[in-house]
Amino acid sequence: MSAMSTTLSGIGRRWDGVVDRYNALPKPARLGLVILFAAFVYLLPLLRPPILTTNNIDFGGVMFSVAAFALVAVGLNIVIGYAGLLDLGYVGFYAVGAYTTGVLTTYHWHWPFFLALPLAIAVTMVTGVILGAPTLRVRGDYLAIVTLGFGEIIRITVKNVEWVGASAGIKDISHPNTIGAAPNPPFDRGGMFDVPRLQWDGIIPSLDRDHPTAVLAFGAVDAIPYYWVILTALILVLVGDRLVKSSRVGRAWEATREDEDAAELMGVPTFKYKLMAFALGAAIGGLSGAFYASGQGGYISPDSFPLLLSMLFVAAVIVGGSGNRWGAIVGGALVAYLPERFREFADYRLLFFGLALSVLAIWRPEGLLPPRRSRRAKAVEAEIEALEEGALEGSTHA
Amino acid sequence: MPDTTPAKKALLEVDDVTIKFGGLTAMDSVSFQIREGEILGLIGPNGAGKTTCFNVMTGVYQATSGEVRLDGVSLAGRRRHKITQLGLARTFQNIRLFKSMTVLENVMVGADAHSKVGFFDALFRLPRHRRTEEEALAKAKGLLDLVGIKARHDELAANLSYGEQRRLEIARAMATGPKLLCLDEPAAGFNPAEKVQLMQLIKKVRDQGYTVLLIEHDMKLVMGVTDRIVVLEFGKKIAEGTPAEIRDNPAVIAAYLGVDEEDAS
Structure with a gap:
């Protein structure tokens, strides 16, 4: 039992070590590492490393949903991890973003995707404010119940409104415009240039020129360009998240989470900051939803946004370590990736998932990568406990 | 330093404040003032209404009648963070930090x-x-x-x-940059040595130009550090004056020690 918890908390310590060593480096070295890491992540679906790669399903597509989940988790982490608001209806915002994009680019209008995207974000943000303004006055469990209802309301509403396609959903959603010429449309994918991918024979890589990816060609065949775009969005969101978190705004969120009344009495307009967290979280959920809608599949229906998805989103944040943006990314990535990697066990995937969650809940309730500070608090607690136990043992020996 | 100025301005005025929770009157027509630059002690036995008084001032409770004014501005109906921004800050009896x-x-x-x-x-x-x-x-x-x-x-x-x-x-x-700093039993759980240090700290704070309201149980601390004292009992103000006056006030002695001979706690 303790072996399990040691292994799990070892992850946190090792991560701390990585962060410390990174911080100790001179600035140019840090910049170089970041660029190297980013390049690796961008190229991952082309590199197709043997153990990571999913064999039976398109790895690019898996990586796209990994990034989409990570993006959602980063957004939800603002709501749950920073501001401490348990939102169980996050899929509602995801759906609002997806549907706004579907309607604007395909169903009623024919806007280009990158024009529809900002509007989708804005609409989702407004939805967040509209939902948040009345409901953020209730706390804790009550908020969870209200948001749970919201997720379902959105799904049931779109199922019954013809204007957004009712239960048939929206088909053939336009993809983002391909950048680069396609002189001979049905046969040319367009794109700026082609890049080959690697294939692996055991551990020996070789170039696979038969399946090239056309850079910035958005079609129905190759998911990798979509992955690049959503990954870029994820990186931008991460940078913004970091800037906002390490400011007055982030402190206000944390103070509100820790003790709402005390925060209010220290001059924090808690309602305003809760609403801000909610709206920002919503906007990021909408952003991810917009990418999902105009992604490779190009199809959304009410059934794309089940309640289960909300639960998975929350699970991603909790598994990763609520309050740590890297934890949220890891959580989101795992929740999206593992079921695809182990398709063989697809029938049992919810069972495994439930088991994994239980294990985590028992031995590491704070998640895989909780914020460093809560790890520190935990470490001190453990130290005190050890001292107390040690004192007792010492006295029995003496 | 403020003692030399002839007319000390009232920074906070508690004006005829009554609070009722259903049938219970937690504060009954209480009025007092806190003057700029002083340390005012608010004392009274358990359940006398000290913390209630605090909560009215900081906007946690709304007064049933009467009002509290800070620097002439009524605090009635203001959001709590606005009251803090107006210049009233507090600590908590049961510590409430962002842990x-x-x-x-x-x-x-x-x-x-x-x-x-x-x-x-x-x-x-x-x-x-x-x-x-x-x-x-x-x-x-x-x-x-x-x-x-x-x-x-x-x-x-x-x-x-x-x-x-x-x-x-x-x-x-x-x-928070308060004009008035309210300390709710800051010495609760302290040993005598820590209490002495705390007294020094409170005086130091006052010397920085803050006005302090101190709610406290420990009589020694209150007598040692405050300029004036207001005594509450059962939601009513029963005395107000300098520490020396309060010490000799029969009503206060009765409230603290009880008038009954057997009941000496």
Whole structure:
């Protein structure tokens, strides 16, 4: 039992070590590492490393949903991890973003995707404010119940409104415009240039020129360009998240989470900051939803946004370590990736998932990568406990 | 220093405040004033209404009748964070720090009370953000130094010792830049040596130009540090005066020691 918890908390310590060593480096070295890491992540679906790669399903597509989940988790982490608001209806915002994009680019209008995207974000943000303004006055469990209802309301509403396609959903959603010429449309994918991918024979890589990816060609065949775009969005969101978190705004969120009344009495307009967290979280959920809608599949229906998805989103944040943006990314990535990697066990995937969650809940309730500070608090607690136990043992020996 | 000025201005006026919770009258027509630059003690036996009085002042409860004015501005119906921004800050009887934030961050939350920095300032790192952040940091460090826990600034609030946590509460409240600093039983759970240190700290705080309202059980502490004392019992004000006057006031003695001979607690 303790072996399990040691292994799990070892992850946190090792991560701390990585962060410390990174911080100790001179600035140019840090910049170089970041660029190297980013390049690796961008190229991952082309590199197709043997153990990571999913064999039976398109790895690019898996990586796209990994990034989409990570993006959602980063957004939800603002709501749950920073501001401490348990939102169980996050899929509602995801759906609002997806549907706004579907309607604007395909169903009623024919806007280009990158024009529809900002509007989708804005609409989702407004939805967040509209939902948040009345409901953020209730706390804790009550908020969870209200948001749970919201997720379902959105799904049931779109199922019954013809204007957004009712239960048939929206088909053939336009993809983002391909950048680069396609002189001979049905046969040319367009794109700026082609890049080959690697294939692996055991551990020996070789170039696979038969399946090239056309850079910035958005079609129905190759998911990798979509992955690049959503990954870029994820990186931008991460940078913004970091800037906002390490400011007055982030402190206000944390103070509100820790003790709402005390925060209010220290001059924090808690309602305003809760609403801000909610709206920002919503906007990021909408952003991810917009990418999902105009992604490779190009199809959304009410059934794309089940309640289960909300639960998975929350699970991603909790598994990763609520309050740590890297934890949220890891959580989101795992929740999206593992079921695809182990398709063989697809029938049992919810069972495994439930088991994994239980294990985590028992031995590491704070998640895989909780914020460093809560790890520190935990470490001190453990130290005190050890001292107390040690004192007792010492006295029995003496 | 303020003692030499002939007419001390009333900073906070509690004007005929009554609070009823259903049939229970927690405060009954209580009036008193806190003058600029003084340390006022608010004392009374358990259940006398001290904390209720505090909660009315800070906007946690609304007065059934009467009003509280800070610097002439009525506090009735104001949101709690607005009251803090007007210049009234408090600590809590049962310590309520932001436990998983660092000591420095706790104080900086207080220092943010008047900050105008918003989301976009932070996102785009506008000059206002940097300036405000630097000011808040300097202020927070200064205050931690004043209360004597500067060395622990990077520690989590939860990991501080009890006494340090109480000091942090004072620093955090002071960071909001209050005209009036209200301390709700800051010596609760302290040993005599710590109490002496706390008395010195409170005097030091006053010397920095703050006005202090002190709610306290410990008579020695109250007598030693306050300029004036208001005594509550069963929601009513029964006495007001200098520590010497209060000590000899028969009503106060009766309230604290009981008039009954058998009931000497």
